[in-house]
Amino acid sequence: MSKLLIVDDDQGISRTLQLHFQSQDHEVEIAHCVDDGVAIARNFQPNVIVLDIRMEGKSGLEGIADFKALCPDARIIMITAFHDMESTIEAMQRGADEYIHKPIDLDELDSAVTVALQYQVSSQQPAVAIPESMGHSMVGSSHAMKEIYKTIGRVALTNASVMITGESGTGKEMVARAIHQAGRPDSAPFVAINCAALVETLLESEMFGHKKGAFTGAVSDQPGKFELANNGTLFLDEVGELALPIQAKLLRVLQEKEFTPLGSKLAYKTNARIITATNLDFEQAIKDKTFREDLFYRLQVVRIHLPPLRERREDLNDLIPALLARANRDLGTKVSKVAQDAMAALCAYDWPGNVRELENILTKAVALCPGEILTLDLFADIAPDLGAKNEASVDITAKSLQDIEYQHVIRILESVEGHKGRACEILKISRPRLQRIIERSDV
Numbered sequence: 001m002s003k004l005l006i007v008d009d010d011q012g013i014s015r016t017l018q019l020h021f022q023s024q025d026h027e028v029e030i031a032h033c034v035d036d037g038v039a040i041a042r043n044f045q046p047n048v049i050v051l052d053i054r055m056e057g058k059s060g061l062e063g064i065a066d067f068k069a070l071c072p073d074a075r076i077i078m079i080t081a082f083h084d085m086e087s088t089i090e091a092m093q094r095g096a097d098e099y100i101h102k103p104i105d106l107d108e109l110d111s112a113v114t115v116a117l118q119y120q121v122s123s124q125q126p127a128v129a130i131p132e133s134m135g136h137s138m139v140g141s142s143h144a145m146k147e148i149y150k151t152i153g154r155v156a157l158t159n160a161s162v163m164i165t166g167e168s169g170t171g172k173e174m175v176a177r178a179i180h181q182a183g184r185p186d187s188a189p190f191v192a193i194n195c196a197a198l199v200e201t202l203l204e205s206e207m208f209g210h211k212k213g214a215f216t217g218a219v220s221d222q223p224g225k226f227e228l229a230n231n232g233t234l235f236l237d238e239v240g241e242l243a244l245p246i247q248a249k250l251l252r253v254l255q256e257k258e259f260t261p262l263g264s265k266l267a268y269k270t271n272a273r274i275i276t277a278t279n280l281d282f283e284q285a286i287k288d289k290t291f292r293e294d295l296f297y298r299l300q301v302v303r304i305h306l307p308p309l310r311e312r313r314e315d316l317n318d319l320i321p322a323l324l325a326r327a328n329r330d331l332g333t334k335v336s337k338v339a340q341d342a343m344a345a346l347c348a349y350d351w352p353g354n355v356r357e358l359e360n361i362l363t364k365a366v367a368l369c370p371g372e373i374l375t376l377d378l379f380a381d382i383a384p385d386l387g388a389k390n391e392a393s394v395d396i397t398a399k400s401l402q403d404i405e406y407q408h409v410i411r412i413l414e415s416v417e418g419h420k421g422r423a424c425e426i427l428k429i430s431r432p433r434l435q436r437i438i439e440r441s442d443v
Contacts, residue, residue, distance in 0.1 A: 001128055001423065005046035006030045007037035007063070008054040009077065013104070017050065020106060024420075025431055034063035041070050048116045048150050050109070051096075051248070052089060053080040061087070064094045075370075076118035079104060097370045119375050119413055121294025130240030137326075138174050140315035141323045143309050148175065155302050161254065163239075164277040166306030169356030172277035173237060175304055179275060182234040189232035191225050191272075196238035204246055207261055228260050229272035239299065240280030240291060241304045247292045274299065308349040309358065316358075318346045323359045327366040335366050335374060342376040347388050362384075409437045 006025050008014045014030040021028045027224075029044050031037035033055055041049070049067055053060040064076060077089045081102040088099050098112045112233070124282030138145070155162055156179050164172040173192065180190045193206060201215075225234055236242075242250065252258045254274065258267040277297050283289035320338065328335055338346070351357055364382050365374050379386045412423050424434055 001028045001042060001049070003046040003131070004028045005037060005044060005049045005074075006054040007032075007034065007040055007049065007055075007060065008160070009033060010052070010148060013102075017104075017109075024110075025424075034058040034060065034066065035318050036065045037063065038070060041067060041074075041442065045071055046074050047078065047120055048075050048113055050079060050113075053078055053091065054082065060193045062094060064091070073120060074260050075119060077109070079109075079114065080415035098350075100102055113367060116378055118377055118426070119371070121419075125298065138178050139318040140312065141318055142238055142312040142315045146311050148304055150304070151302070151304055152178050152182060155179065157318060158183075159273055160301040161273075161276045161299050161358045162304060164275065164304045164306065166277075166279060167308045167354055168279055168307040170308060171355045172306060173235065175231070176185075176275040177305065180235075180273075180302045184232055184273075187213065189229055190235065191229035191232065192235040192237060193225050194237045196241040199245065200243045203242075204249070207246070208249065208259045209261035211261055211263035212262075218263065224259070224261060226270045226272055226420075227261075230270055232272060234272045234274055236274065236276045238278060239276040240278040240282065240285060242291075244290070244292070245294050251295045251298060254295075306438060309354045314349060319355065319358060320346060320362065323355075323362045324366060326360075327363045331363070331367055333366050333369070335369050337373040337375055339375045342374055342379055345376055349386050405435055409434065414426075 004021050006014050006017045006021075006028060007030075008017075009032045011032060014032065018028045018030050029040050029046070034057060037049070037051070039202070049059040051063060051067070058066075060078060060080075065158070067074060067076060075097045075102060076095065077098040078096045079102060080087060080102050083101055090100055097116060100108055100112060138149075155373060162176075164175050168171055176192075177190060180188070184190075193203075194373060195203060196295050198206060198223070204220065205214075205218075205224065206222050207226060209227055210218050210222050212218055212220050248299070253270065256267075257271065258269050259411065260344050280291070282291060282296050284294060286293045309319075319342070327333070346358075361379070361383050365378055368382070369378060409423070409427065412426055415422070420431060420434060424431055427434065
């Protein structure tokens with residue numbers, strides 16, 4: 001049985017909420033000021049505290065810290081008749097988990113309590129711990145990633161051009177940086193340019209530089225990426241998007257190891273290592289004559305293919321903790337665990353956007369996490385498709401709606417290991433109704 005504590009100086013509201021939640025089989029205590037609520041909470045240890053903001057004596061905002069100290073696992077739902085932005089922001093910053101305005105919509109409050117209790121159940125599950133800090137190095141222990149690590153080790157100390165292929169978001173720049181770091185001194189520059197992000201005229205200047213007066217707006221000499229990357233690595237992302245004229249100039253650089261800035265008559269030597277990345281179908285592009293075949297073979301002395309995340313799911317066990325540790329570091333948060341059902345959903349999802357999509361969703365989850373554990377409901381709000389593949393399908397040969405209802409209830413009970421209270425919360429039905437469904441003799 002879940003325990004709720006209602007703290008509101010309006011005795012009518014307190015009593016109404018008490019009766020409402022008692023009718024749902026919750027154990028409910030009420031208090032009319034923060035001090036009395038704290039005294040009750042010390043022994044009662046509620047799962048959820050519904051706390052009014054403005055009361056005589058200590059305010060609900062001031063009381064959050066007291067309740068957190070006594071009941072660190074309790075979820076706090078603030079209620080208020082005042083609709084000011086400042087109070088909402090302050091309540092969330094002090095540790096409130098939800099904020100509901102008066103007059104209270106009981107359906108909204110029921111939903112908030114259900115979510116709070118679900119979070120508590122999830123937080124008590126076995127969970128994946130997140131390390132406090134991890135480096136920026138690549139992670140993954142699948143066979144495909146182990147082969148990539150071997151290739152990086154073999155080519156890093158050579159000057160061979162490397163082409164990295166794979167779907168968008170698979171981490172091609174990470175591979176390029178790993179090659180650079182393994183084969184160049186720490187002081188050597190790593191310079192990246194996205195070939196699809198600039199129009200042809202600007203891209204040529206970005207790559208090769210220009211001299212003052214070379215074109216309108218060229219008010220001074222500007223070094224290009226080849227010059228900046230000298231003695232280091234130049235990473236050309238989306239190289240398949242290069243226009244044919246620039247492809248010809250790039251081919252000359254690869255052949256002659258020199259380039260000419262716009263507006264200059266002098267050629268400059270370069271020993272920058274070239275690493276490229278693309279998701280282009282080069283075979284088709286060469287047939288269509290949109291990409292030079294001779295340049296393709298110059299760029300692809302060594303090819304590294306990064307498979308999509310859906311083909312190396314075992315890497316998720318390494319990637320998720322690593323990306324969450326990075327998110328904690330970048331956001332200044334302290335999320336320490338991922339609930340087991342949430343981890344299962346993350347590992348079951350196909351990740352069409354690959355590692356980039358995974359990192360984006362994990363970062364959002366960490367930023368919005370109300371506590372120190374990421375739960376399935378949090379991911380469901382951010383990415384509703386995440387849980388879709390985790391849901392077992394209903395037998396389409398079921399003869400009636402009764403059969404389907406029964407199958408769904410049994411599936412939910414199995415997922416919560418027979419915990420009927422938890423099943424009622426998920427199904428949003430009463431305990432007696434749950435029992436009636438279970439006891440049907442005609443199913």
